Amino acid sequence: MAAPDLHATSRVSAPAVRARDVRVTLGGTEILHGVSLDAHDGEVVALMGGNGSGKSTFVRSIVGALPLAAGEIRIGGAPASAAARTALGYVPQRLSAAGGVSATVTEVVASGLLGRSHLRPPRRASARIAAALDTMGVADLAGRDVARLSGGQQQRVLIARALVREPRILVLDEPMAGVDLESQVAFAHALSHLKEDGTAIVIVLHELGALARHIDTAVVLEHGCVTYAGRPPADLGVHALPGHDHEHAHEDPEPAQSTLGLDSL
Amino acid sequence: MALLSDPLVQRMLLVALLVGASAPIVGTYLVQRRMALLGDGIGHVALAGVAAGWLAGSVADLAKQDALAIPGAIVFAIAGAVVIEHMRSRGTASADVVMAIMFYGGIATGVLLISVAGGSNANLMGYLFGSISTVTWTDVWVTVGLSAVIMxxxxxxxxxxxxxxxxxxxxxxxxxxxxxLNMTVAILAAVTITVSMRVVGVLLVSGLMILPVAIAQxxxxxxxRTMSLAMITGVLLCVTGVGITLEHDLQPGALIIVLGVVLYVVVTAIAAMLRARGRHRVTPPHTPARITHDETEESHR
Structure with a gap:
């Protein structure tokens, strides 16, 4: 099912990300059955759905980690080539930022400065790394071993690794999974600043939670199909899960309660 | 000191220095990727290459029968590394089984081919456990060249x-x-194994790549800093090990690895004591369990 183009009348410029009827096949099985999504500059699009709904597969196809069987993805109005994807900052789904060998926060974030023709960090790398760490509120951890940080701090380091690229589009795959309250606050702050700066954001979430007030559009996937695309209902959360009837009333807590008191952000 | 004026001793120490410095470089990348045993797999295949080179030298009736042993090892090790990397990157389900087949196939082929080529058990032992005491100037220059590439x-x-x-x-x-870049790591591993083979042999080559990294960590x-410290540790282990064997009749390769294991145990004990002492002073940091990227990637498949 194709998502309606919610912004076609209100926006003139091409969306930062436009996916149309994306189909992805893994091991001979079609995982995505024609998924569409638009994310404009300064817009936050939440990609929701239960386990196995195809959320991660979809974002991985956006960043080029998986080939499309059919459909099209455009980045900044151009077909999603390797060159076009340099505008992307990607935060893959990770439970830990640690590898097999110890590495400092700075070393991990520095790898975000590399690219097709940059096998070594460019000049002014230190300033850009410091700025990205500052945005995520982890500047004081720069010299620490990532393996020794809390899960939430590690997640913020991974987001800083994407932000150091100064991306026009930020794609995050479940960045809030298992994240502590302090890191949720830091991320909500960062998200609002990135929106103001015009960054388009596609974020995979299980629940809107602390980020609810910053989400402009919610796209819900079930079994590789879009079942909802539009303004996020205030109570969209567990109700995004497969099998839930979106048409009927429910008894979710009010958003103010579900945002852990972060609605002042 | 008089020993140092002996050209053989000079050659041995020079090779030990170069191998000790270069092996941990690739070892750091392998540990980072949690593929510490890759060196073993490639090492076993390299033995088949040594034997194939030996056989080729024998068939060609070369004056020096093992002249083609190192080139054979390089070719086989690189081919093995490329195959393993190809399977790893494709996420082949049976990759570990194929790697195991390469382990056993490589070493069995090596033993068979060397015996067919008329090699002795002593020749075989030299490649299995190293033979630095027979190193020639040609070996030294090959080591210099390959170490320069690795570094x-x-x-x-x-x-x-x-x-x-x-x-x-x-x-x-x-x-x-x-x-x-993945292929670069695999090929660097193959070249490192070929270079290190002379010092510690194919059976212990992985130890020289991994132990210094484990200690530095x-x-x-x-x-x-882990990589730099691992290089220094590798040099210390190799030069000390070779140095001791100049005075005592011990097998250098095995001694280097045993020294490495002992150093690892000692440093682990000291680090544990320091941590325990530190815990009395400050609250311990939260240390979440490390999850391998392979595991998380697996969940996407």
């Missing part, structure tokens, strides 16, 4: 190789040439 590539491309071994999916999203929290 130039392994240190020169460190930021990119760190990125690709730390998080391949992210590295790919940045546009880094991930496939080429206990003392530092940065990737760059």
């Amino acid at each position: 130039a590539v392994g240190l020169g491309l460190r930021p990119a190789l760190f990125a690709v071994t730390h998080d391949q999916e992210f590295a790919s999203s940045t546009g880094l040439p991930v496939r080429a 206990l003392m530092t929290r940065s990737f760059t």
Whole structure:
């Protein structure tokens, strides 16, 4: 099912990300059955759905980690080539930022400065790394071993690794999974600043939670199909899960309660 | 000191120094990727290459029968590394089984071919456990050349190789040439094994790549410093091991690895004591369990 183009009348410029009827096949099985999504500059699009709904597969196809069987993805109005994807900052789904060998926060974030023709960090790398760490509120951890940080701090380091690229589009795959309250606050702050700066954001979430007030559009996937695309209902959360009837009333807590008191952000 | 004026001793120490410094470079990337045993797999295949080179030298009736042993090892080790990397990157389900077949197939083929070529058990033992005491100036120059390649590539491309071994999916999203960089690590591993074979032999070659990294990890929290410290540790182990065997009739390769294991145990004990002492002073940091990227990538498949 194709998502309606919610912004076609209100926006003139091409969306930062436009996916149309994306189909992805893994091991001979079609995982995505024609998924569409638009994310404009300064817009936050939440990609929701239960386990196995195809959320991660979809974002991985956006960043080029998986080939499309059919459909099209455009980045900044151009077909999603390797060159076009340099505008992307990607935060893959990770439970830990640690590898097999110890590495400092700075070393991990520095790898975000590399690219097709940059096998070594460019000049002014230190300033850009410091700025990205500052945005995520982890500047004081720069010299620490990532393996020794809390899960939430590690997640913020991974987001800083994407932000150091100064991306026009930020794609995050479940960045809030298992994240502590302090890191949720830091991320909500960062998200609002990135929106103001015009960054388009596609974020995979299980629940809107602390980020609810910053989400402009919610796209819900079930079994590789879009079942909802539009303004996020205030109570969209567990109700995004497969099998839930979106048409009927429910008894979710009010958003103010579900945002852990972060609605002042 | 008089020993140092002996050309053989000079050659032995020079090779020990170069191998000790270069083997941990690739070892750091392998540990980072949690493929510490890759060196063993390639090492076993390299033995088949040594034997094939030996046989070729025998068939060609070369004056020096083992003249083609090292070239044979390089060719087989690189081919083996390329096959293993290809399977790893494709996520082949049976990759571990194929790697096991390469382990046993490599060593069995090596033993058979050497005996067919008329090699003795002593020749075989030299390749299995190292034979640094027979090193020639030609061996030294080959070691100098290959070590220079390992250091130039392994240190020169460190930021990119760190990125690709730390998080391949992210590295790919940045546009880094991930496939080429992965292949670079695999080929560097093959070259390192060929170079190190002379000192510690194919059976212990992986130890020389991994042990210094494991020791360095206990003392530092940065990737760059871990690699530097591992290189220093590798040099100390190799030069000390070879130095001791100049005075005592011991097998150098085995001694170097045993010294490494002992050093690892000692440093682990000291680090544990320091941590225990530190715990009395400060609250311990929260240390979440490390989850391998392979595991998380697996969940996407």
